[in-house]
Structure formats: structure tokens, C-alpha cells
Amino acid sequence: MKATAKAHTNIALIKYWGKRDERLILPTNNSLSLTLDGFYTKTTVHFRNDLLRDVFYLNDTVVSGEAYNRVTKFLDLVRQQFGKQDLYADIRSTNAVPTAAGFASSASGFAALAAASTRALGETMTEEALSQLTRQGSGSACRSIYGGFVEWQMGMKADGSDSYAVPVAPAHHWDVRVAAVVLNATEKDVSSREGMKRTVDTSLFYQGWLDGIPQDLIDIKDGIRHRDFEKLGAIAEANCLRMHATTLGAIPPFTYWNHLTVQVMETVRQMRQIGIPAYFTIDAGPNVKVLYLPEYEYKVEQTLRELPGVADVILSRPGEGITYL
Ligand code: FM0
Numbered sequence: 001m002k003a004t005a006k007a008h009t010n011i012a013l014i015k016y017w018g019k020r021d022e023r024l025i026l027p028t029n030n031s032l033s034l035t036l037d038g039f040y041t042k043t044t045v046h047f048r049n050d051l052l053r054d055v056f057y058l059n060d061t062v063v064s065g066e067a068y069n070r071v072t073k074f075l076d077l078v079r080q081q082f083g084k085q086d087l088y089a090d091i092r093s094t095n096a097v098p099t100a101a102g103f104a105s106s107a108s109g110f111a112a113l114a115a116a117s118t119r120a121l122g123e124t125m126t127e128e129a130l131s132q133l134t135r136q137g138s139g140s141a142c143r144s145i146y147g148g149f150v151e152w153q154m155g156m157k158a159d160g161s162d163s164y165a166v167p168v169a170p171a172h173h174w175d176v177r178v179a180a181v182v183l184n185a186t187e188k189d190v191s192s193r194e195g196m197k198r199t200v201d202t203s204l205f206y207q208g209w210l211d212g213i214p215q216d217l218i219d220i221k222d223g224i225r226h227r228d229f230e231k232l233g234a235i236a237e238a239n240c241l242r243m244h245a246t247t248l249g250a251i252p253p254f255t256y257w258n259h260l261t262v263q264v265m266e267t268v269r270q271m272r273q274i275g276i277p278a279y280f281t282i283d284a285g286p287n288v289k290v291l292y293l294p295e296y297e298y299k300v301e302q303t304l305r306e307l308p309g310v311a312d313v314i315l316s317r318p319g320e321g322i323t324y325l
Helices: 065-081 105-120 127-135 139-145 192-202 206-225 229-248 259-273 294-305
Strands: 002-014 019-021 031-048 055-058 088-095 149-153 164-169 177-183 278-281 288-292 310-316
Touching: 002 105, 002 139, 002 206, 002 229, 002 278, 019 192, 031 105, 031 139, 031 177, 031 206, 031 310, 055 065, 065 088, 065 105, 065 127, 088 105, 105 127, 105 139, 127 139, 127 164, 139 149, 139 164, 149 206, 164 206, 177 259, 177 294, 192 229, 206 229, 229 278, 229 288, 259 278, 259 288, 259 294, 288 294, 294 310
Parallel strands: 055 088
Antiparallel strands: 002 031, 031 088, 031 149, 149 164, 177 288, 177 310, 278 288
């Protein structure tokens, strides 16, 4: 009754930003991401008859509070799905993602937890079913089941049975790199969950965000198919800007950017002006991810590291989907 799985995080190029059902985690739009090899979570789940509650260790430290509650709530779903209501687990996760740096460790975390917990119960699941289950832990996590370029199809059904990720192109299709720029002083005050809810409920710009999605998806998939980096980068950057624009139209308004965020965005634009193809994308926090091609790696990394306020630059390649260890 024990299994270990590894999952990588992913960066959204077309963002998931808003839910139509909060309990089942059903989104208002399709999203598309690239799985990254640089950041991953390894999780061992051991169901044991002698436990009266779940115990969860992250990087060898026992976890309580909100993070613990999200994990046990997710395992409740798993237990319910497979009729194992009274079986509790010892869960050990290690994150090769700087959790405190504001990276979405929830994507790799819930994907690894879903894979390890179902395998520990002896269940073999299709990737589609695993993605559906993972989605209910954290929406963006359902894309981490697959490697490379992945689309989360929002689905139409009220029960969520048609809302899961599908592969678009494997990791080896195209070596697009991502530099994660870690900024100093990144206190995150609005979670993605809270931020997207406020935006859906109140932002005057939300409909505009939704209106842009279908064309973005068509164009970015075309860019991926033809390995057209300028096309991929320009669409990802514009999509990110429109997502962040919705936060400015919310009541009360908010933004995830600080002055260092804007400085990195400006630097990326300047790199393009001198002939370095680089594009940015930003999630629900101030850190910036920069997309580039391998031949520009040295220049991109040096330029970003020289900026004041940059604590670290972590480079990543396309990564693989779930693996069992
Ligand atoms: O990854 O409420 O998955 O598509 O990262 O747990 O379903 O943490 F930029 C924001 C991720 C949102 C875009 O939201 O939310 C993306 C974001 P949950 P998530």
C-alpha cells in the first residue's frame, strides 16, 4: 500500500484564470502549458492500517494548517472514489522547487500526490482519469500529468467528467527554455485562488479576457506545431498581459506586479530590441518567467542576473509527465 511518484511543475502560456465551479475546480477557459524539468515534487504515499489520521511531511518537516488540510481533503476524494474511507496515509514529499520563492509547487505537488496515492491503493488509472482527479486538488496541476506542451480542455459538463488535460506535443518536440527570475521581497498577498475568484466576480475586463482565448489557442498551437518561437512568445506574452489586466479592473483592484516585475518585463523587451528573441510570462505573483531558445541561454541568463533585485535565475527545459519510482 505504498507508492512513489514524481511530477514536474508547468508554466502556463495561455493562462487558466477563473472557475465556473469552485468545488470541482472547473475552469471558464481552456489553458495551455509547458511542463518544466527544473521543478518537481517527489511524493511517497503509504496507506497504513495503524494510522488514525493522515500525516504529511514536506522536505522532512511535518506540515499542519492550511497546507495539511488541502492534502487530506484531496486524499478524502481519493478514498471516497475507491471506497477506502477509513484508511489513512503517511505522505512524504520533497520539493525541488523553492517553495518560498513563489513558484506554483501546487501543480507538481498535487500531480505527484494523485499519482502516488492511487498507485498505493493498487489502482491503475488512465492518464485522463488521473488528470481529472488531479484537477480537483489544484486546477493547474491537471496539466502536469503530461510532459511537454499540454492543453487543459475546460469541458462543458457540470460533473467535470470532460474537464482534463490532453497532450499537445511531447517535450522532445521543441527545446523551448524557461528562465525563472526570482525577485527579492516577494510577499504574495492574494493567492491565485482568491485572485481569480475576485476577478471573475467583479472585473469589468473579465469578458474581454475570455473573448481572447479561442484565437490565442489556435495561434499558439500553430506556433508550437511549426516551432515558430516569435509566434509562441508573442502570444504567451500578450495572453499574460491580458490576464493581469483583469486584476486592475477588479473591485477592489489589485496587481501581482511590483517595480522589480516591471523592470524585468522592460529588460525582456530591450533584449528583443537588440535581436535576442525572449518573451515573458507571469503567474499570480511578482516573479517573471522568461522564454528563450537554447542558443541565447548565456546572454539571457547574464542579462537577467545583472539586474538589481534579482535573487536568482533558475533555468529549465521542457520536462516529462508523471513517473513512478
Ligand atoms: O497556471 O485554485 O491552479 O494557468 O498560475 O488551485 O485551481 O493555483 F497565473 C495564474 C493557477 C493560476 C495560471 O491557479 O488555482 C495557470 C495561474 P486552483 P491554481
